Amino acid sequence: MFNKHRLESPDAEANDQRVRVTGLEAGYPGRLVLRQLTADIPALAMTALVGPNGSGKSTLLGVLAGVIDATSGRLTYAPGRPPAFVPQRGAVGDALPLTARQTVEMGRWGQRGLWRRLTRHDRTVVDSAMERLGVLGLAARQLGELSGGQRQRVLIAQGLAQQSDLLLLDEPTTGLDPEARARITTLLTDLVADGTTVVQATHDLEAARSADACLLLSDGRLVAQGSPERVLSPAALSRIWQPE
């Protein structure tokens, strides 16, 4: 598992990190968001991205996932599969004419290609992902008809179906009831134990405190990284969330 001393050491072996981000600048047309961001994503660990609204968490996830291009800086990935990205459920159109099952099946397109039929193995992976998220019973329902929390679980199942060793999630437990939240938290912990590197943006300080590492962002810059106890100190929290 994750070795905290290694993360804090400037001599950390490159292969302790799943992703190394160096001097990253990224954003949207006409709007630079991430500025000179240098950070490590430790391998085989849970990393929480924390920071106020608009601090750049989703943008950083988008860059790590390869859906937002960096304008400068370097991203170094340890050998592994392409990342699986689970966006915020609000970022996924309600009007898509897809069932829950078809949505999860899209997670297999990376391996299978867009037009090929899914194999028996693909269907087993999809079933198992849906079962783990408790959404098998919703398989035939239209995505747009599901409640927010149900849709969230379907999107996480889609991420799981990609069978990546790097899972990026944007606020995976926001809007879930306590039982569903606990289920996702347990699932993510199990995935890390099984060899997945998990990165989640979250406003849930309890989830962030139980992560192996935290990256604290403010205004597009990295304010701190390391163990949750160090990064989420009362002083840091009051400085970031209650500016003068």
Ligand SMILES: Nc1ncnc2c1ncn2[C@@H]1O[C@H](COP(=O)(O)OP(=O)(O)OP(=O)(O)O)[C@@H](O)[C@H]1O
């Ligand atoms: N598609 C976009 N086009 C232009 N600006 C954007 C876009 N998406 C986000 N931004 C801006 O980028 C900045 C960072 O947004 P981002 O969504 O990365 O923050 P966040 O930390 O994830 O916020 P939240 O906690 O509210 O989800 C914000 O100022 C936001 O307004």
